[in-house]
Amino acid sequence: MTTTTANSVPLDVAAIRADFPILTRTVRDGKPLVYLDSGATSQKPAQVLEAERRFLETSNAAVHRGAHQLAEEATDAYESARVRIAEFVGASPHELVFTKNATEGINLVAYAMSNAATAGPEAERFKLGPGDEIVITEMEHHANLVPWQQLCQRTGATLKWFSVTADGRLDLSNVDELITERTKVLAFTHQSNVLGTINPVEFLVKKARKVGALVVLDACQSVPHFPVDLHALDVDFAAFAGHKMVGPYGIGVLYGRRELLEAMPPFLTGGSMIELVRMEQTTFAAPPQRFEAGTPMTSQAVGLGAAADYLSAIGMDRVAAHEHLLTEAALAGLGEIPGVRIIGPTDMADRGGLVSFVIDGVHPHDSGQVLDSLGVAVRVGHHCAWPLHRACSVPATVRASFYVYNTLSEVDALVNGVREAQKFFGVA
Amino acid sequence: MTTTTANSVPLDVAAIRADFPILTRTVRDGKPLVYLDSGATSQKPAQVLEAERRFLETSNAAVHRGAHQLAEEATDAYESARVRIAEFVGASPHELVFTKNATEGINLVAYAMSNAATAGPEAERFKLGPGDEIVITEMEHHANLVPWQQLCQRTGATLKWFSVTADGRLDLSNVDELITERTKVLAFTHQSNVLGTINPVEFLVKKARKVGALVVLDACQSVPHFPVDLHALDVDFAAFAGHKMVGPYGIGVLYGRRELLEAMPPFLTGGSMIELVRMEQTTFAAPPQRFEAGTPMTSQAVGLGAAADYLSAIGMDRVAAHEHLLTEAALAGLGEIPGVRIIGPTDMADRGGLVSFVIDGVHPHDSGQVLDSLGVAVRVGHHCAWPLHRACSVPATVRASFYVYNTLSEVDALVNGVREAQKFFGVA
Amino acid sequence: MNLESMYQEIILDHYKNPHGRGLREPYDAESFQVNPTCGDEVTLRVKVDDGKVADVSYEGQGCSISQASTSVLTDLVVGHTVEEAFTTMDAFVELMQGKGQIEPDEDVLEDGIAFAGVAKYPARVKCALLGWMAFKDAVARTTNGVETA
């Protein structure tokens, strides 16, 4: 988790910032950019941009197809990226499927499950129908909510969910009513993208195992921010996105336990995922190829490999410790301002590097605008977690999210900006 | 189509080649690279690489979400790319959905159609069931074949297909038996990625309109290679990929007629495609957002916009004329070699810029290896069109595919390489 | 950025003291509109008598921009014919989509001209138009007879 290891050396943030060309720019009439929106998408270091460019300028070709030298080099670059990314998250390479984003990864699992209805007997274990239940939580990002609603709509299964407590934690008081023999899937986020809450994976996996439910982990906000070992977590599936971990857009990763991927019917179909094609019928390749239809995001995989290398070189423990520091400062700074309410845990236990809040009397959109005018880029709105906002009785929040390149003085800029917003709207 | 307009100035290929850094490299112990595999994936000019890089280094942020300046700039870059790409193919911006590749685009339509079963009454027109028929052709890429097989499997509809004649054209003799009142979808490729054949879109659209079938055009091998005006073609859907048109990996485009996209149920679900989300139920945004779940391939859209600009600046008429020249030369050169058999039309009528062939007595894989040893990169195998190869009674072919940066002397290198292969394997 | 260019005094005034706020009876049609990116929402009712907008009442939650523009809306349309109201609406929509390049006509838009600065911020344009979309939709519902109360 996010505890600082005693002997971890703090990050050399100045050196890190030098890797990110965008951080030198100014916004809104010359204000230095204070980018506090990495929870939405991170910035990319020159190392990642270079890796992708170098690939495209020297080895670009269709992978897994041609027999010429470029095709060999490209295939090698693509597959070696898979190996490095697998290592980064404690998985085996053939357990990683490249998707376009995390959303596709979760949809992949949900569609494979409804496809099981008309696939062979191998797929039996993925079948869902009336009486079966899918359990999620009220703090899910829409990406880990709507696909399950839709799966229920397609199959007749029922959606259930954990509530959220007043202090922004999962309400586990009714866990044994929710996770029962009827539960076929338990899907939840590792870290909330709004509250910052880190959920108790081990506990929930144990509950799911007892009833034989599949566990799908939304790892979008964990893999980029602290060390994640998927084998150790013992989840069945996990999804995360490249663009939130200093990697390229257009690439995400779905992890699936080997034996599950092997039994699971395909989702997208087309080239490169087949074994034998006839007009009448098609058989499919082994995973991960079975789930990678069409020309893959080749250069993006190379870029994501470089991103994993970049984060590994820093050390994920140190990334987490750095964010811990910034978040602690933000909670303290914002906590001191009358009329500012933190949405999510106000202490640092099981909590990651982002802070959402509201300013009494100033709509989040307006708060964000004032911050923007000062060069501070935050996100405002429901952050694709609308039900969570309803549960917290706020229409929207302001979210500041931190990453390796942020500094304590940027936290100060945030806190000062909030005071400015109060002044501007006359509520301070 | 691919006819040379009288007043079209030939391409300045030397200047174009200078835009593509990879073309200066050598392969296999110092041989200049002769890249004849653009049908699989094209190389990328510096202009496209630069556009993407500039975006990432200056305006990178999550689109359609944040209210800060970077987010505004990013959204603007993303949406302006959509406008330019729409112009490039004769469509309106809100009719273009960004997908990860062309394969996803076709799957999107196929899944939306099976999702119609449990969507509202608006989606009625997309519903399929037993008795309904989907008509494709034997020359389809797996991407325009397997998704329809799977849709039939999910819905109980029946798949039918046009055969291919001995000279590599669609066999239209039984068109009125195939396209009937039962036909709900007619899906076919604009240009075959193996034969080079350009199919009679106008004729087929007319037949489909008569019976009320939806027309899905696989435009993967047409949009990059000759002028395509989707509104003029009057198809209902069309799919193509960025990486085959000097654009980035990880982005494709699905075109859909406005009123169809508006009535069509969603496919991938999650963030950015919703209208209102509750735990119990979700409503969806208008197209194209409805079909773009999750964080989009933002920088890739910017890159694809630059690719459309690049091709427009050359002029698609001239691109087609140039490929026409090269293909004519290749057909002539290869046609002179005893023991070489062209798979596909041997004349230039309704035919695009690629040539597939076999060498008697030398397996395509071995032919490709000899060519590779000479620096000539071609593709060997079934090119994701296995049923077509079966129909042509060849297990595999060698394919040389041309683009703006290829030269007549590269065609010579191909022809000489084929003679070398015959010599090496003792069949000349 | 100059915050004041977006948040003109007029806007802040309407925000703090909205005109015509609250849902009232009788009404002919109601529309619920939401901005899916930020969650802002408005419920708006119209009463149309003899082709004239007799009343507009609304409630909702949202930022200063969306609240103020709905308040300005009531000033601009109530008492006018539906046709006049739609002409005003078109002018307002054009202003908002003009990326800050359009000079607003005070005779037509009155307090609405204060939103000229907002047009430079694409992310906020939707806020400014939320109430207007609800108005347009509600009026359409009255004439369609979809909803009459």
Added chain:
Amino acid sequence: MNLESMYQEIILDHYKNPHGRGLREPYDAESFQVNPTCGDEVTLRVKVDDGKVADVSYEGQGCSISQASTSVLTDLVVGHTVEEAFTTMDAFVELMQGKGQIEPDEDVLEDGIAFAGVAKYPARVKCALLGWMAFKDAVARTTNGVETA
């Protein structure tokens, strides 16, 4: 590239004059394997008597590499115990997956050492292994009793 480093004389000889080609009866199990990227296929039958590979027969279509390696396979396994055959197979697979870095042992692989050059071409490794995958699968089917003819 030196074409001869991949296409050793031995490989071309086996390609032109394959050993043991053709499907024969009796057999205990059959396996069909295909290389999905190029369409090469092989159907291979094994007959196992008292733990010994009594016969391997096959037919298929494919490039010189896949055809020659299946021909070499028959030389290497027929007349040997299944255990010996699998040891040989492991050595061959290791050679092919060694990216050209492994020195083959001629005592074990005999003509198979000619494929050392192929290991440098990742796209062709699958070709060289196609027949061996069929052999492995067919033997598994005999002992599983899945198929006995």
